[in-house]
Amino acid sequence: MLRMKIFSSRLFANALFTVSVMLLVAVGAWYVQGDGEAASASLHLTQADWQDADGHSFSAPVPVMNSRDLPSRWQHAALPSALPLAPSPPSLPSPESATAGEKAVRTTWIKVPVTGALPAGPLVLYGIRIKTDGTVAVYANGRLAYRTQQRGQLWNSLFTPLWFTLDQHDGAEPLKEILIRVEHAPETPVGLSSLWVGTAEALRGRYYLRQWLQRELPATLSAAFMVVGIFALFVWFRRRHEMRYLLFFNLAAVSFVGHLHYYVSLPIVTDWFAWLTANALLWLLTVVHLFLRQLHGRPLTWLTCTLVGVTLAASVLSIPVLGILPVYPSTSLLVPFMYAVTVLMGVLVCTMGAKASWRRSREGMLLTIGVGVAVLLGMSDWLLHNNVVNPEGWFLGAYTNAVTFAMFGGLMYRRYIDAITEVEQINASLAQRLQAREAELEISHRLLREAALRQTISEERQRLMQDMHDGLGSSLISAIRSVEHGGVSDAKVSQILKDCLDDLKLTIDSMEPVEADLLLLLATLRFRLEPRFEGSNITLIWDVQELPTLVWLEPSSALHILRIVQESIANILRHTRADRIRVSTARDEDGGGVSVTIEDNGQGFDIGKALDSAAGRGLHNQQRRAKAVDGRVSWSSDAGGTRFTLWLPLVRKIAAV
């Protein structure tokens, strides 16, 4: 049954996992679908001709431009291609060229012939990127169809694929040629990926995949990293002593800011944003290094000093208002130098981190690997930027953030799992310790109970032995002696034995549960004495009233009280000629105690004399017993009768022994 339950719950968990993963895969597949039809419904353009022309300023593209109107010095290129920089191309013959020399602008024309069967229906043009720092205009069949980067290169241009619909007019001739006009600085080369023409359905998958992997996924991860960083910040608010949470937030913030240039459509100019973008890499390295130090616990002082020094120097010197150190997009040689320094720092942090973490901190190793991967990604970006690899490649630097996030997410995941395990272990051991303590307590309680029970039994035995010795034992001895010596009537012996039995009954009654009720105790005594009054002429007047509970009334004190009252009544029966006995109870007006009064109408006796004589033993016994329960007895007697009073406290000063 239980196994069945475990099995089914495991099955459910597996099913849930599979469904979730399938869901994500299905969405991804649906998003990029249609790639397969590309071959039939699209045309891949990989051949182009190009030429350069120098001007002196940027100008708006003319609406209609026929490639035949351009000089016929086309050079062939196979796409994708980074077009080589022509050292001195001939000037475009135009009136403006006369004033050239202030600031030269180069116009590169790229002619892509469309040969082959085009699919029917509306067409789109797709290309991975046109890599340039200038404006781009695209002509289809000589007519201006699309413009982009009209104010020059934007920060996100490199990561944005080319994608637009080719307007087709009814009856117009089919697409024969695509002409691209690029205006740019003469010293920066132009790169062009291969182009695709086809239906939107056929190319959408290709476009979406590029768009998603190059821009949207890194952006999402970057945002997620930022959110987790904010979470860490809030953790730090409550745990100020744990600097690593603040460092984590700082890392997330720097990462986020340092990668903004992959997503924002700001023009690339030398300003604060360029400064930020250029220096964020160094900041990031510094923070990661500080984090690593926390993980492996080695100070690495010189590396820290160097790194902080370089970072501070670069950050201060490149502040736009100072402008001592140039930043991208400056074409100064110092820019690639600074990137080289950054890469060197990255390699240093990675190597030293690995050395310090080796066999010391698995988390440190993990992070070091992350730094290494990030450095490699940055280098791949550098290669693409500088046209070392073809312009259709991926800018993987966008994933640096994702790698950092994954590494730190991994660290957090481990911490979280460890924390849960630890809490579970602590709980388990707590429960175990609690159980052990309970067992110990139970044992000591049992021992205490046993000791208390032994004590009670011992006390009870002493009490009963004392009682038997004084009462039953001595009565029996006197009975035996009487019988042995003879001369005693059977009736007398019978009476002695009856007294013995009465004694025994009182002893038993004292052990009955009277529930601290003095009245019940008196009632029991009356019930026992009833046969004595039967056949006598004595009238017993029972004039009792409710009494408060005597909490201290337990067997030994009960027996004392029974004996006191019994003795009192026996004295009346034995020594007086009373024919009326009145038993009454009352409680003190001040509430301090209760009293039992026994009055008779006998001839009375001299109390002082009786107490002094040997016959007064019974009275002394009453006094002694009353004292034993913190009570007192008193007599008042005259010729009209005797009045005996037993006073008992409601509360005893010390617990009864």
Place this chain on the structure above:
Amino acid sequence: MPSISDIPALPAIHVAIVEDDPGFRDALSKAVQASPDMQLASMAGTRAEGLAMLQGPPADVLLVDLGLPDGSGIDVIVAAVAQWPSCNIMVSTTFGDETHVMRSIEAGAAGYLLKDSSPAKMIDEIRSLASGGSPISPIIARQVLARFRGAAATTAPAAPAAPGTAGADQGAILSVREKEVLDYITRGFTAQEIARLMQLSPFTVRTFVRRIYSKLKVTSKTEAIYEARTLGLLPD
């Protein structure tokens, strides 16, 4: 105590005795035989003899000693309740202590006889029992009250779940008068005094006690059933 004149003339009371102490048995049988309105029906000295005796014709009053050589007199009481349903069972005891008397009453006894009573007193008690009265002591009264309080507490939650026992439960509740009688007894008043205080005859007070005892028997049965159910020994 009720005197002979209180009791209406009845056919002879048949008395059966289960008692292992020959001295007490002789004293008792002599007292019974000496009484004109009583007849000694049968006698047994052991539990086995007592149980065998129950196969014979029923007596009006059965006197049982609890401490028999071959077992407990409680067994004889239980068997007598089943086999001689009209018989008044009386337990003979030395001390009339709470433990023995309460157990006997719960088993079905209607009264108890103190062994050191005078022969006249014993005959009075048997006569009173035969005519439907029962003796009681303050300690027993207090125990009975406590038992009914406990029963009220335990049967109350079980009552809605077991409508079939509703009749029995009703029998397990003391009337106000019955409770009053018990209260007076715990405060030490005798049957005569209570009769005067409540304006009843002393014999009526004793029949009240008999009714209370039979309710206690029901209550202890209900309690046993309730406990057995709680323990899962009986189906609900």
